[in-house]
Amino acid sequence: MNRIITVSREFGSGGRELGRRLAERLGFEYYDNEIIKQIADHTSFSEEYIRQIIEGKTHRLYPITINNSFSYISDSHAQMVSTVYEAQAQVLRELAELSDCVIVGRCADYLLRDYKPFRIFVYASLESRMQRCMARGDGENLSESELRKMIRRIDRNRARYYGDCTGQSWGEKENYDLCINTSGREIKDLIPHLEHLL
Amino acid sequence: MNRIITVSREFGSGGRELGRRLAERLGFEYYDNEIIKQIADHTSFSEEYIRQIIEGKTHRLYPITINNSFSYISDSHAQMVSTVYEAQAQVLRELAELSDCVIVGRCADYLLRDYKPFRIFVYASLESRMQRCMARGDGENLSESELRKMIRRIDRNRARYYGDCTGQSWGEKENYDLCINTSGREIKDLIPHLEHLL
Numbered sequence: 001m002n003r004i005i006t007v008s009r010e011f012g013s014g015g016r017e018l019g020r021r022l023a024e025r026l027g028f029e030y031y032d033n034e035i036i037k038q039i040a041d042h043t044s045f046s047e048e049y050i051r052q053i054i055e056g057k058t059h060r061l062y063p064i065t066i067n068n069s070f071s072y073i074s075d076s077h078a079q080m081v082s083t084v085y086e087a088q089a090q091v092l093r094e095l096a097e098l099s100d101c102v103i104v105g106r107c108a109d110y111l112l113r114d115y116k117p118f119r120i121f122v123y124a125s126l127e128s129r130m131q132r133c134m135a136r137g138d139g140e141n142l143s144e145s146e147l148r149k150m151i152r153r154i155d156r157n158r159a160r161y162y163g164d165c166t167g168q169s170w171g172e173k174e175n176y177d178l179c180i181n182t183s184g185r186e187i188k189d190l191i192p193h194l195e196h197l198l
Numbered sequence: 199m200n201r202i203i204t205v206s207r208e209f210g211s212g213g214r215e216l217g218r219r220l221a222e223r224l225g226f227e228y229y230d231n232e233i234i235k236q237i238a239d240h241t242s243f244s245e246e247y248i249r250q251i252i253e254g255k256t257h258r259l260y261p262i263t264i265n266n267s268f269s270y271i272s273d274s275h276a277q278m279v280s281t282v283y284e285a286q287a288q289v290l291r292e293l294a295e296l297s298d299c300v301i302v303g304r305c306a307d308y309l310l311r312d313y314k315p316f317r318i319f320v321y322a323s324l325e326s327r328m329q330r331c332m333a334r335g336d337g338e339n340l341s342e343s344e345l346r347k348m349i350r351r352i353d354r355n356r357a358r359y360y361g362d363c364t365g366q367s368w369g370e371k372e373n374y375d376l377c378i379n380t381s382g383r384e385i386k387d388l389i390p391h392l393e394h395l396l
Contacts, residue, residue: 123371173321173369179377196391 003028003100004117005198006109008162008176011154012129012138014187015122016104018180021191023102031095032104035088038095042087045080053084054106055157085165105158109175110166118198121176126151128183201226201298202315203396204307206360206374209352210327210336212385213320214302216378219389221300229293230302233286236293240285243278251282252304253355283363303356307373308364316396319374324349326381 005022009015016032023030036054040047089111095101096115103112109119124132130147133139139147162170173179178197180190203220207213214230221228234252238245287309293299294313301310307317322330328345331337337345360368371377376395378388 121371125372171371173319173371173377173379174323176377177379177381179371179374181371181375183375190395193391193394197388197395 001115002096002098003198004096004108004112004115005102005120006112006117007102007104007120007122008109008170009104009122010124010129010171011151011158012133013122013124014132014182015120017187018120018122018182018190018194019102019104021188022194025191025195026100026102029095029099029101030104031101031106035091035095035103035106038091039084039087042090043083045084050084053081054088054161055154081164088165107162107165110162110168118178119176121171121173121179123171123179123181124183125181199313200294200296201396202294202306202310202313203300203318204310204315205300205302205318205320206307206368207302207320208322208327208369209349209356210331211320211322212330212380213318215385216318216320216380216388216392217300217302219386220392223389223393224298224300227293227297227299228302229299229304233289233293233301233304236289237282237285240288241281243282248282251279252286252359253352279362286363305360305363308360308366316376317374319369319371319377321369321377321379322381323379 005019005026005028007015007019007022009018019032020030022028036047036050039045039050039054043050088106092103092106092108092111095103096112103117109117126148129151130144133147133151139150142150159170162168168175180194182190203217203224203226205213205217205220207216217230218228220226234245234248237243237248241248286304290301290304290306290309293301294310301315307315324346327349328342331345331349337348340348357368360366366373378392380388
């Protein structure tokens with residue numbers, strides 16, 4: 001069975017960077033946003049609509065693409081969300097079968113549980129996450145207060161999506177093998193030592 | 199400033215072994231039960247009474263030693279608990295000033311926060327903890343159901359004591375730098391790699 005590492009992360013904690021660097025270090029495939037494109041290929045939905053669902057911020061009325069034409073949905077929202085969930089699980093299983101890999105987000109820790117992934121959760125203090133966001137230019141036009149709200153909103157959405165998809169609580173340490181607080185730490189310094197703990 | 203590592207742990211998770219092995223590996227002092235003796239030296243209380251308080255299972259009527267004679271307390275229980283807390287904080291500060299060290303339990307992650315300790319929390323699934331307890335002979339005369347209850351009771355007491363002492367939630371990952379799930383893992387295999395993450 002291939003080795004699978006899943007990385008879940010609070011927004012601004014450096015979790016994505018940690019996943020990418022870890023994959024580079026280990027010579028594993030790395031999957032993140034490309035999963036959305038693959039889900040689109042498995043369904044009739046646009047990448048944008050899938051992104052909205054996966055980021056937990058779908059609305060009941062949202063334009064979708066079916067057979068290259070746009071339409072609006074209302075009634076069958078729940079059915080579509082369910083279709084995306086199923087496609088997501090299918091895509092993840094296909095990737096897990098292909099090769100050793102690191103997967104960031106996408107509820108992979110839960111959806112790939114039969115593959116016994118090593119499950120990492122990356123978190124940090126709100127202050128540290130704001131600093132990291134500012135350093136990388138996320139929300140560069142926002143005030144501090146607006147940035148704080150944005151971080152909280154994104155995490156609230158992630159938690160809701162994860163909860164809907166898995167029935168578990170996002171970020172609850174019992175669901176992970178290792179939880180790393182990156183407050184005041186350089187991600188690249190953690191990688192050489194982290195690989196041996198997997 | 200000396201390097202301080204604190205280890206908090208669920209009962210049966212192997213946290214104490216992890217702390218001891220880590221101290222050996224790093225050449226740091228290791229403190230655990232001896233702290234109770236030192237608190238006794240700082241107060242008029244017996245080691246047994248201090249242990250009861252620290253393990254979160256004090257009763258309102260409990261024999262204590264004052265000037266080498268036994269007596270029973272009732273009214274000033276809260277005051278005595280507070281005295282133990284203060285003595286504990288004092289002992290921990292004295293140890294932190296002495297040398298680099300690893301301290302298991304005793305709310306040291308919170309009480310030594312001014313020393314910027316590296317704070318580890320060790321946890322595991324209930325099943326894994328039961329196996330570890332049975333392997334080391336803890337609760338050897340208990341049925342599985344009794345052992346499960348014992349583990350839960352000990353952790354409930356630890357959580358209460360920690361909460362009373364710190365105003366924080368025991369085991370909440372935000373209060374730690376690294377949380378390690380030891381389910382199905384050998385503690386000794388973790389140590390060589392863990393030291394570099396501190």
